[in-house]
Amino acid sequence: MHKSSWKSRRLGRRNQWQNPRFQQHSSNARWDTRTQQSPPDSDHDEEEGPSTSSSTAGSSSVPDLPGYYFDAEKNRYFRLLPGHNNCNPLTRESIQQKEMEHKRLRLLEEEDKQKKKITRMGFNAYSLLQKSKLGFLSVPSYCRLAHELRVSCMQRKKVQIHSSDPSALASDRFNLILADTNSDRLFTVNDVKVGGSKYGIISLRGLKTPTLRVHMHENLYFTNRKVNSVCWASLNHLDSHILLCLMGIAETPGCATLLPASLFVSSHTGDRPGMLCSFRIPGAWSCAWSMNSQANNCFSTGLSRWVLVTNVVTGHRQSFGTSSDVLAQQFAAMTPLLFNGCRSGEIFAIDMRCRNEGKNWKTTRLFHHSAVTSVQILQEEKCLMASDMAGTIKLWDLRTTKCVKQYEGHVNEYALLPLHVHEEEGIVVAVGQDCYTRIWSLHDAQLLRTIPSPHPTSRANIPSVAFSSRLGGPRGAPGLLMAVQQDLYCFSYS
DSSP: OHHHHHHHHHHHHHHHHHOHHHHHHHHHHHHHHHTTTSOOOOOSSTTSOOOSOOTTSSOTTSOOOTTEEEETTTTEEEEOSTTGGGTOOOOHHHHHHHHHHHHHHHHHHHHHHOSOOOOSTTOSHHHHHHHHHTTSSOHHHHHHHHHHHHHHTOEEEEOEEEOSOHHHHHHSEEEEEEEOTTSSEEEEEEEOTTSSEEEEEEEOTTBOSSSBEEEEOSOOEEESSOEEEEEEEOSSSTTOEEEEEEOOBTTBOOEEEEEEGGGGOGGGTTSOOOOOEEEOOTTOOEEEEOOOGGGTTEEEEEEEEEEEEEETTTOOEEEEEEEEEEEEEEEOSSSSEEEEEETTSEEEEEETTSOTTSSOOEEEEEEOSSOEEEEEEOTTSSEEEEEETTSOEEEEETTTTEEEEEEOOOOOSSOOOOEEEETTTTEEEEEOTTSOEEEEETTTOOEEEEEOOSSOOOGGGOOEEEEESSTTSTTOOOEEEEEETTEEEEEEOO
C-alpha cells in the first residue's frame, strides 16, 4: 500500500511537469530566482545559431542579462562576447543589422505584392471625388489629398543609364544626386574605388514611362578630394553653373569651385563655356547660391565658426563670425536674408544689408537640441523647416519664432542628411540613416509612405533622392528619383 501511494504521487508529479501551463509558471519562477546568480550556459546546441528576432518582441518578462542576448524563438540566451563558441561570435550591432535586413526584405516583399498602399482609412480616389462634389473639400484641399494618394501608390522601377563608358557606371557608387530647377538635368557625385570623387550630369529628358532611360554625358570630372556640398548656381542664366565645396587634402587646401554646366555636355563643346573660377576657401561644410537681387552673383559658404559671402564677379568678400560650425545654408529669395544651421543647434539669419562689423546682422534665432543638418525656406518665406542629427524635423513660424509642426519618424544620429520640401505637392521627403526614405504630408505632418532601400542597409549606402513635380522637363510627371550604389530608380505617379 505504501509502495502504490508512492507511485501515484510520483505519477502525479510527472503529470504536473508535463503540463504546459505548469512548465511556463515554473520556468518564469526559475528565471526570477536564479538568473542573477548563474546565467544560462550557451555551450549546448552549438550548431544552432540564433535567429534574427529581437529579445524585445514577446520576451518582456525575460530579464535582460548584461553580455547576453535572449532569442525569443529558441527561448534561450546567447552570449554576446566575440569569439564565443568559435562559430557564432555575436555583437549587438550584428544582431541589429540582421533585424534591419529582415525588416527591409519583408517591406520590399509587401511592396511588390501590393499595388496600392493606402495609409489612411477611407483614403481613396472615389471618396475624395465624392467629398469634393458635395462641397466638403475645397479645391486646394482636394488637390493636396490627391497628391498624397498618388504618393502612397508610387511603384519602384529601375532606370536604364546610357553612357559611353558603361564599365565606369558599373563600378562607381552614387554618393549624391541633385536635380536642377526644371528637373531635366541631374548632377551626380560618384565615389570612385581608387579614392576621390567623379561628378557629371545626367539628362532626364528621356525619363518617360514605360521605358525609363536617361543619358549620362561623356565629360566626367575627377577629383581626389571629397565633395562636401553642392548646389546649382544661376550666373549667366538659370542653373548655368554648379558650385562645389571640396575638402582639402594633404598640402592642397580646400576650395569652392564654380563650374559651367556646359562643360559636361559633349554636344556643346564648341559653345562659350562661361565663367570657370575657383576660390580658396578651406574647410567649407555647406554652400548656397543667392537668387536675391540685393545679393546678386553671390554665394555663401559655411565654415568652422564663420560664414563667408563671396561675389563671383567682383571678388568682394564679407565674413560673419559665429560660435559654431555652419552645416546648412539657404538664401531667401524675396528678402536679403541668409539662413544658417549650426552644429550647436542654433539657426540664425544674416541680414545682407548689414556689414560684418555691425552688431545687428542676426535677425532671427531658432534653436534645436542637436546639430542642424538642413534648412529649407518655404515659398512665402513665412516658415522655415529644419532637420537635425537627433532625427527631429520641425516647421518654424518665422514671425513668432515658434515651432508649429513636428514630423516624426526620421532617423539620424550623426550624418549630414538633406531635407526636401515640395509645397506644390504638399509633401516632405527625407532619407534616414537607416536607409529608409520617408514621405510626410506638409500640412498635417502625417507619415504617408516609408520606402525601404532596394539594397542591403549600410551606413555607406544611404540612398540619395530627388523629388520633382515634372521629372524630365515641363511635360514630365511627378515622381521620386533614388540613387543607391550603382543603380538609379524612379518612383513615378503613373
